[in-house]
Amino acid sequence: xxxxxxxxxxxxxxxxxxxxxxxxxxxxxxxxxxxxxxxxxxxxxxxxxxxxxxxxxxxxxxxxxxxxxxxxxxxxxxxxxxxxxxxxxxxxxxxxxxxxxxxxxxxxxxxxxxxxxxxxxxxxxxxxxxxxxxxxxxxxxxxxxxxxxxxxxxxxxxxxxxxxxxxxxxxxxxxxxxxxxxxxxxxxxxxxxxxxxxxxxxxxxxxxxxxxxxxxxxxxxxxxxxxxxxxxxxxxxxxxxxxxxxxx
Amino acid sequence: xxxxxxxxxxxxxxxxxxxxxxxxxxxxxxxxxxxxxxxxxxxxxxxxxxxxxxxxxxxxxxxxxxxxxxxxxxxxxxxxxxxxxxxxxxxxxxxxxxxxxxxxxxxxxxxxxxxxxxxxxxxxxxxxxxxxxxxxxxxxxxxxxxxxxxxxxxxxxxxxxxxxxxxxxxxxxxxxxxxxxxxxxxxxxxxxxxxxxxxxxxxxxxxxxxxxxxxxxxxxxxxxxxxxxxxxxxxxxxxxxxxxxxxx
DNA sequence: CGTTTCGTTGATAGTACTCAAGTGGTGTGG
DNA sequence: CCACACCACTTGAGTACTATCAACGAAACG
Numbered sequence: 001x002x003x004x005x006x007x008x009x010x011x012x013x014x015x016x017x018x019x020x021x022x023x024x025x026x027x028x029x030x031x032x033x034x035x036x037x038x039x040x041x042x043x044x045x046x047x048x049x050x051x052x053x054x055x056x057x058x059x060x061x062x063x064x065x066x067x068x069x070x071x072x073x074x075x076x077x078x079x080x081x082x083x084x085x086x087x088x089x090x091x092x093x094x095x096x097x098x099x100x101x102x103x104x105x106x107x108x109x110x111x112x113x114x115x116x117x118x119x120x121x122x123x124x125x126x127x128x129x130x131x132x133x134x135x136x137x138x139x140x141x142x143x144x145x146x147x148x149x150x151x152x153x154x155x156x157x158x159x160x161x162x163x164x165x166x167x168x169x170x171x172x173x174x175x176x177x178x179x180x181x182x183x184x185x186x187x188x189x190x191x192x193x194x195x196x197x198x199x200x201x202x203x204x205x206x207x208x209x210x211x212x213x214x215x216x217x218x219x220x221x222x223x224x225x226x227x228x229x230x231x232x233x234x235x236x237x238x239x240x241x242x243x244x245x246x247x248x
Numbered sequence: 249x250x251x252x253x254x255x256x257x258x259x260x261x262x263x264x265x266x267x268x269x270x271x272x273x274x275x276x277x278x279x280x281x282x283x284x285x286x287x288x289x290x291x292x293x294x295x296x297x298x299x300x301x302x303x304x305x306x307x308x309x310x311x312x313x314x315x316x317x318x319x320x321x322x323x324x325x326x327x328x329x330x331x332x333x334x335x336x337x338x339x340x341x342x343x344x345x346x347x348x349x350x351x352x353x354x355x356x357x358x359x360x361x362x363x364x365x366x367x368x369x370x371x372x373x374x375x376x377x378x379x380x381x382x383x384x385x386x387x388x389x390x391x392x393x394x395x396x397x398x399x400x401x402x403x404x405x406x407x408x409x410x411x412x413x414x415x416x417x418x419x420x421x422x423x424x425x426x427x428x429x430x431x432x433x434x435x436x437x438x439x440x441x442x443x444x445x446x447x448x449x450x451x452x453x454x455x456x457x458x459x460x461x462x463x464x465x466x467x468x469x470x471x472x473x474x475x476x477x478x479x480x481x482x483x484x485x486x487x488x489x490x491x492x493x494x495x496x
Numbered sequence: 497c498g499t500t501t502c503g504t505t506g507a508t509a510g511t512a513c514t515c516a517a518g519t520g521g522t523g524t525g526g
Numbered sequence: 527c528c529a530c531a532c533c534a535c536t537t538g539a540g541t542a543c544t545a546t547c548a549a550c551g552a553a554a555c556g
Contacts, residue, residue: 048541185534186534186535187534196535197534198536202536202537204535205537244550
């Protein structure tokens with residue numbers, strides 16, 4: 001099965017994807033951005049400084065997968081938000097919760113900008129400004145949807161929604177289904193979906209029994225039945241809209 | 249008690265507040281904004297068009313209190329986000345969920361701008377751009393915190409957090425405690441906190457028994473013990489940071 | 497003054513959490 | 527090569543919390 005995945009043609013091969021090599025092609029606006037930015041490569045589980053709100057560094061994801069962690073006093077750790085290539089990360093957009101850290105969930109490359117440079121870039125270039133605005137709006141929509149998922153969906157539905165999101169973002173279409181490489185750890189998923197790790201384990205067992213999920217080992221999973229997986233989440237259409245790259 | 253509230257001096261009287269008269273004083277940036285904007289007055293429960301994502305109208309709250317509602321298929325209605333004076337509302341920042349509507353939760357005034365006018369405003373004025381960016385960032389932080397609240401806190405803690413938020417935003421400090429005028433309906437609160445209305449009723453009963461909440465009738469409530477209320481929420485400090493107006 | 501709507505409360509059921517024991521894979525040392 | 531420890535994960539039993547359903551009470555409205 002793994003071989004099938006590796007050789008499979010992906011329908012989404014023309015866009016950035018977590019876990020792949022950093023994109024080399026630069027658009028015009030990317031080149032302008034590059035002048036202000038410092039490229040930073042991070043390994044898996046590496047943390048990026050996010051504690052001090054005053055300097056307010058801006059990160060722009062080039063490749064890989066990152067996440068914001070935080071913990072409310074006396075409560076288990078939470079994974080607040082996931083960041084994909086193109087996303088903009090800054091402390092001021094996150095709630096001032098204790099132990100808020102930006103962590104690379106996979107090997108990633110980000111561009112680091114001082115807040116002043118970011119602001120200067122936006123005011124200098126109207127197109128750049130509009131595209132950043134649009135991207136921040138998408139991220140806001142995703143954050144709001146995440147609250148909706150946690151508040152309204154059952155555990156099974158939450159997990160199905162995450163699998164759909166990951167499939168759309170970093171999935172590779174193969175003959176046996178959609179393969180996902182290097183996903184989040186079980187603890188990460190539990191923290192993201194506001195579930196207990198034990199409960200999540202029960203859910204994954206149910207999904208395997210239903211034929212929705214196959215564990216391939218070493219962090220590789222396979223989604224053999226995309227149709228039925230989408231049927232298991234009441235927001236499959238919304239996820240499709242938010243996690244498919246806009247062509248414009 | 250009502251009289252006490254009406255005559256009470258408020259420590260926060262110098263800022264916009266829901267339920268009061270629209271602010272009349274315009275700063276320089278406000279005046280620039282005003283050229284592009286159409287003022288719209290809405291009564292309680294009035295809905296504003298938000299369905300079509302293409303024209304993407306931008307609303308800026310001048311006074312009052314509004315909220316975004318949505319419903320996932322087969323699930324109860326949700327109140328995704330609350331908007332206070334100064335907030336920026338646009339469809340593109342919200343997830344594409346069915347039945348998404350913008351509703352005035354109190355008598356309010358908003359400024360309506362076409363998306364093009366909003367963009368033009370931002371590119372024309374760097375200060376305006378920076379301040380809008382900052383505001384959108386705050387709103388993002390609040391949306392993210394809301395997910396955190398729903399995901400990690402118990403029903404009692406969620407309700408305490410909402411009372412603190414409302415107290416900070418629209419509360420009037422009186423001799424008997426902090427009074428709040430015209431709050432959300434019971435259903436609104438339940439939909440916002442991702443709780444069942446019946447469960448919420450039990451929680452309010454507990455809060456009254458604990459001396460944290462007094463119902464005054466006709467939508468007026470009183471928080472007699474702010475200290476203890478803050479102790480009932482693990483994120484009181486975070487709420488304070490996000491819902492106190494920045495002096496800059 | 498009836499009707500309607502909203503809010504409260506009790507009994508019951510469902511779901512997820514907690515704690516604990518068990519399983520499987522991996523790496524290390526004998 | 528095997529024994530062992532270690533870790534992540536799984537699974538079972540009991541518990542806590544919230545949802546559901548139904549009945550009741552109170553306030554608003556015509």
